Amino acid sequence: MHKRMLVAGASALALLAGPPARAASDADLETIRTQIQALKQDYDARIRALEERLKAAEADAAQAKSQAAAIAAAPAAPAASAAPPTPASATRGLAAFNPAISAILNGQYANLSRDPREWRMAGFLQGGEVGPGRRGFSLGESELGFSANVDPKFSGNVIVSLTPEDTVSVEEAYGIFKGAPAGIVPKFGRFFSGLGYLNEQHAHVWDFTDAPLAYQAFLGGQYQQNGVQATWVAPTDRFLELGAEVGNGDSFPGTPRDKNGAGDAVLFARTGGDVGDSHSWQAGVSYLRTGSRSREDDVSDLLGADAALRFTGHSRLWNASFVWKWAPHGDPHYRNFKLQGEYLWRREEGDLDLASAGAASGSPYSSRQSGAYLQAIYQFMPLWRFGLRYDWLDPGDVEGAGAAVFLASSFHPRRATAMVDWTPSEFSRVRLQFGRAQLSPLFSDNELFVQYILSLGAHGAHIF
Amino acid sequence: MRSILRFIVLAWLGTGAAHASFNIFATVPEWGALAQELGGDKVRVYTATSPLQDPHHVQAKPSLIARARTADLVVATGAELEVGWLPLVLQQAGNDKVQPGAPGYFEATAYVPLLGKPTRLDRAEGDVHPQGDPHIQGDPRNIARVAEALAQRLAQLDPGNVAYYRSRYQDFAARWSAAIAKWQQEAAPLHGTAVVVQHKGFTYLEAWLGLKEVAALEPKPGMEPTTSHLAEVLATLQREPAKMVLVAAYQSDQASQWLAQRTKIHVVKLPFTVGGTDAAKDLFSFYEDTVQRLLKGAA
Incomplete structure (x- = not known):
């Protein structure tokens, strides 16, 4: 009875299970077989890899043990042993080849007494990223960075910037060729130009939340290069570095001009050294030549109507910079001091068009303008720093009919800034900054920032 | 006029390239001292940091870049002690003889069994060194291990003075093991x-x-x-x-x-x-x- 029921049950099950099984086509079965095969191969490979790693680890352990035993038995054998000492094992596995990954979280709270849309440096044609940003809380620019050696000849670095507007931009993406002769270091791709001192550093490394006025007026914040750079350090005891760049010249004060060959050129030289144990310094000069075609400056706010100034011509910029650092015996941990300054001078020649309400009028334009900043940072106790900065701009000589729109007699825009920051470790910093800017006879702005900078993952070294 | 200018330039830059001797760039004083012991008057040793400087916090100063440019051998501790400055100095100097992986780049911790490997790798634990504690100079027996490897590296890179380096090493190693025995007895x-x-x-x-x-x-x-x-x-x-x-x-x-x-x-x-x-x-x-x-x- 039981048996019959079982048979019946089994055949019922077979009937139930049967049709779908039969419905599976040979092709499906083949797919499943290949998948199983693939899984098996995958696991075999993984197990083999694990076995190899285990073997290697055992060998290492045994070697280390025997070395340790040998050393313990005879501390420092006087005669050189025949076998050369071998370095300890390096990290194994595919993950070892992953690039170093880093993320920078940078955000701020801004309290600005004036509407940032009215922010304008009197006497200057503006462009690029200028101004104190938006009011209230904002996310700042977060960065994602990847860097690694590519092979024995190349290394690569990419830094992607995530803006608070949910857009992504490539801040830097460059390769370095390591096989060049005579100590030349060639770099290519997109990178911050070696112009000046502050330009090469990322904003999160700066000692103040925002760029100096001179950088905003003459470089639109920071000069990004798309091209090639070669640097060379002289083989001497004194540091002397020479560098040259050519690129497409897209960045302010230039514009894209749809041309073959180089759109801009940068030359720079730096020297520096130590004075005793506690002082070190660096000084540099640099030169930029670039050109613009219809570089636009929206002056609607000045004219009260939809209007823009368009500059077509070329720009030449000179920069002189210095930085001096003090730390007792070179150890900045407890106390240190940093004094830094840059002077920028720019000459522009070309035509300036005023485009307003569909009508355009052009006239020759030329300017010779300059600006500078000086800043001092003092770390008075571990983790805490205090800093002061003074910016000023000189609108200089400006000639051309269109310039009447933005010129404000001989007024010199200027700004004074103070900051204090707390750096619990080299991976985090919180800053409070207050600045008072007098940008035109009628525009003065009180700018308060609270900023945080958090650095996750791989932490690259900072340049001097 | 031209000769005056040349004189000023040469006086400013110093005479790194003019020296015929073998240039060693040591990151910390113990390796500078060891390189001097082993290299004697055949080497010119430059020590990048002062003994009163926290070796974790060093800046990539211009003077370091200049010295790395002319170095024939870089002697570093490794195990990430110099991670905050040495990679940048070496990259900026553009001296292919001393890049990591080249024979002119020597890491002492590669020849010493490292202690103090962290059990938890997390920056919430402070400044942790993933490969182990890099302060190997606490134990003079480590100096002996590094000395053996460094002497061989010197001989490899400067083959003209092999006999000189070997005799200096043998002399140093003998005095060193005697000294260790004495210190161990005293301590x-x-x-x-x-x-x-x-x-x-x-x-x-x-x-x-x-x-x-x-x-x-x-x-x-x-x-x-x-x-x-x-x-x-x-x-x-x-x-x-x-x-x-x-x-x-x-x-x-x-x-x-x-x-x-x-x-x-x-x-x-x-x-x-x-x-x-x-x-x-x-x-x-x-x-x-x-x-x-x-x-x-x-x-």
């Missing part, structure tokens, strides 16, 4: 002595002399001592009394003095590297002074 009473450290930088010294570390004043490696943590250390010391608190020469001993005022503990300032104290003039006197200071502290 025998220190075995089992309980100590407190300011920074966890004495792992190898403790392992060598059999010191017992009961507490550290830094709550996490690289973080400044806090009052709440110091109170915990005081409580620990009531249960497990220690003889002395060890401070490296480059650190402020403020927290250690605070502890010494509240307990019967001696503050012992150790040179940490060659030049850290007036007595620690070379590698031999560095360990001599370390042992003497420890004996005095334990007395």
Whole structure:
């Protein structure tokens, strides 16, 4: 009875299970077989890899043990042993080849007494990223960075910037060729130009939340290069570095001009050294030549109507910079001091068009303008720093009919800034900054920032 | 006029390239001293950091880049001690002889079994060194290991002076093992002595002399001592009394003095590297002074 029921049950099950099984086509079965095969191969490979790693680890352990035993038995054998000492094992596995990954979280709270849309440096044609940003809380620019050696000849670095507007931009993406002769270091791709001192550093490394006025007026914040750079350090005891760049010249004060060959050129030289144990310094000069075609400056706010100034011509910029650092015996941990300054001078020649309400009028334009900043940072106790900065701009000589729109007699825009920051470790910093800017006879702005900078993952070294 | 200009330029730049000798760039004083012991007058040694400088926090100064440019051999500690500055200095210098992987790049920790590998890799634990504690100069037997490898590297890179380097190494190794035997004998009473450290930088010294570390004043490696943590250390010391608190020469001993005022503990300032104290003039006197200071502290 039981048996019959079982048979019946089994055949019922077979009937139930049967049709779908039969419905599976040979092709499906083949797919499943290949998948199983693939899984098996995958696991075999993984197990083999694990076995190899285990073997290697055992060998290492045994070697280390025997070395340790040998050393313990005879501390420092006087005669050189025949076998050369071998370095300890390096990290194994595919993950070892992953690039170093880093993320920078940078955000701020801004309290600005004036509407940032009215922010304008009197006497200057503006462009690029200028101004104190938006009011209230904002996310700042977060960065994602990847860097690694590519092979024995190349290394690569990419830094992607995530803006608070949910857009992504490539801040830097460059390769370095390591096989060049005579100590030349060639770099290519997109990178911050070696112009000046502050330009090469990322904003999160700066000692103040925002760029100096001179950088905003003459470089639109920071000069990004798309091209090639070669640097060379002289083989001497004194540091002397020479560098040259050519690129497409897209960045302010230039514009894209749809041309073959180089759109801009940068030359720079730096020297520096130590004075005793506690002082070190660096000084540099640099030169930029670039050109613009219809570089636009929206002056609607000045004219009260939809209007823009368009500059077509070329720009030449000179920069002189210095930085001096003090730390007792070179150890900045407890106390240190940093004094830094840059002077920028720019000459522009070309035509300036005023485009307003569909009508355009052009006239020759030329300017010779300059600006500078000086800043001092003092770390008075571990983790805490205090800093002061003074910016000023000189609108200089400006000639051309269109310039009447933005010129404000001989007024010199200027700004004074103070900051204090707390750096619990080299991976985090919180800053409070207050600045008072007098940008035109009628525009003065009180700018308060609270900023945080958090650095996750791989932490690259900072340049001097 | 032209010759005057040339004179000014040469006077400004110095004479790095003019020297025919073998240039060694040592990251920390102990390797500078060792390279000098082994290389004698055939080498020109430049030491990148001062003994009173925290080796974790060094800046990629212009002077370092210039010296890395002319170096024939870079002697570094490795194990990420120099991660904050050396890669940048080497990249900017553009000297292909001394890039990591080239024969002219030497890492001492590659020849020494490392202690103190962290069990938890997390920056919430402070400045952790994933590959292990890089302060291997705490144990003179490590110097012997590094010396053997460095002597071979010198011979490999400067084959013209192989015999010279070999004889200097043999002489050094013989004197060194004799010195180790002497220090171990002198330091025998220190075995089992309980100590407190300011920074966890004495792992190898403790392992060598059999010191017992009961507490550290830094709550996490690289973080400044806090009052709440110091109170915990005081409580620990009531249960497990220690003889002395060890401070490296480059650190402020403020927290250690605070502890010494509240307990019967001696503050012992150790040179940490060659030049850290007036007595620690070379590698031999560095360990001599370390042992003497420890004996005095334990007395």
